[in-house]
Amino acid sequence: MRAITYAHTGDSSVLALTEREKVEPQKGEVRVQVVVSGVNPTDWKSRAGAGAGSGEFDEPKVPNQDGAGVIDAVGEGVTQFAVGDRVWLWDVAFGTNIGTAQEFVTLPASHAVALPERATFDDGASLGIPALTAALALAANENLPGRLTPGSLEGRVILVSGGAGAVGHAAIQLAAWAGATVITTVSSDEKAELARRAGAEHIIDYKTDDVAAGIKKLAPKGVDTIVEVNLQANIELDEKIITRGGTIVSYASDGDDRASLPIGAAMGRNVRLRFLLTYTVTDDEKQDAIASVSEALAAGVLGAGDETGLPITRFTLSETAAAHDAVESGVVGKVLIDVAQ
Structure with missing residues (x-):
C-alpha cells in the first residue's frame, strides 16, 4: 500500500x-x-x-x-x-x-x-482534533453540564475567539446546537461570512471594531465561557468581558509561550483559566466529547x-x-x- x-x-x-x-x-x-x-x-x-x-x-x-x-x-x-x-x-x-x-x-x-x-x-x-477540542472547551466550565447536548448551554453566552479557524468553526456549530448565544471575533469580512455560515449569532471584527464594547453591549453580565485561540494577545480583553465564575479555555499558542494575567481582577470574579490539549484529557472527558460530536454529527450540525x-x-x-x-x-x-x- x-x-x-x-x-x-x-x-x-x-x-x-x-x-x-x-x-x-x-x-x-x-x-x-x-x-x-x-x-x-x-x-x-x-x-x-x-x-x-x-x-x-x-x-x-x-x-x-x-x-x-x-x-x-x-x-x-x-x-x-x-x-x-x-x-x-x-x-x-x-x-x-x-x-x-x-x-x-x-x-x-x-x-x-x-x-x-x-x-x-x-x-x-x-472532526478529530478540531471538533473534540471544541467540545472539550465548551464543556470545561464547571457551572455547566459535563457533556454537550441540545439545550445544555441554553441561556449561556459563549465567545469563540477566531471563529474562522477549524476549532472556532466547530465551537460555533456545537455551541449553537447546544442552545448558547454565540459571539465570535474575526479579522475580515470574508471570515465574518464563514462564521455566519457556521451559525454565529454575533460577529465582531477585531481589526475595526471596539471588541470589549461590542461584547458588553451584547452580554452586559459578561461571557460565561471563552474558547480562546490566542491567550497571549487576548488575555486583557478576556478579563474585561468574562462573567463572575466564568471560564477562559486556552487551546492554542502563537509561539510566545507566556501570557501576563491581571490576577486581582480575575480573583475578584473567581475566573477560571483552563489550558486544554485534547490528547491528554481524562478518558471520561474524551468519551464525553466523542459522544457530543457524534450526536451533533448525526443531527447534521457538524x-x-x-x-x-x-x-x-x-x-x-x-x-x-x-x-x-x-x-x-x-x-x-x-x-x-x-x-x-
Whole structure:
C-alpha cells in the first residue's frame, strides 16, 4: 500500500511517498481503508519536532491524526464494527508511529467512530482534533453540564475567539446546537461570512471594531465561557468581558509561550483559566466529547465545505508535504488529503 513516511523530524521535505505492507488487525483492532486524511497544525508541528523534540526515529512514522474511511478488516473481539462500515478516526498518530496519511491503517477499534449515513468522508476527516477540542472547551466550565447536548448551554453566552479557524468553526456549530448565544471575533469580512455560515449569532471584527464594547453591549453580565485561540494577545480583553465564575479555555499558542494575567481582577470574579490539549484529557472527558460530536454529527450540525463556513483545500496523498505547508502557512478552512485512488 502507499504511505507517507518520515524517518526524522524536519521541514516538509522529510515526507516521502513509500510502499508498506498492510498490517493485520489483532485483538481489539480494526483495519481502515482511509478515504480522506485531515491535516491539523499539530501534524506539521510534530513532524517538525515540536513536543518530544527533533531527531531520528527507530522506525519511520506516518503523519496525521484525523481521517475517515471504511472498515476493511476486524480483529478478534471487535463486535461494534463490521467490514464495510464507514468511520471517522481520532488521535491516530498520538504516541504511535502510524497516522492517516496511508491507504490502510490498523488501530484500536476505540479510535474509530461510526460515520452517519448523512455525513461525508470530508465531514469525518474534519472532526478529530478540531471538533473534540471544541467540545472539550465548551464543556470545561464547571457551572455547566459535563457533556454537550441540545439545550445544555441554553441561556449561556459563549465567545469563540477566531471563529474562522477549524476549532472556532466547530465551537460555533456545537455551541449553537447546544442552545448558547454565540459571539465570535474575526479579522475580515470574508471570515465574518464563514462564521455566519457556521451559525454565529454575533460577529465582531477585531481589526475595526471596539471588541470589549461590542461584547458588553451584547452580554452586559459578561461571557460565561471563552474558547480562546490566542491567550497571549487576548488575555486583557478576556478579563474585561468574562462573567463572575466564568471560564477562559486556552487551546492554542502563537509561539510566545507566556501570557501576563491581571490576577486581582480575575480573583475578584473567581475566573477560571483552563489550558486544554485534547490528547491528554481524562478518558471520561474524551468519551464525553466523542459522544457530543457524534450526536451533533448525526443531527447534521457538524460539517465541512463552503456552505458550512469551512472551505476545503484538497491535496492528493503524494502532495502531503504541500498539504502540511498549506496548514503551516495559515490557509483558511480545512486541508484534506484524498488518500483512496
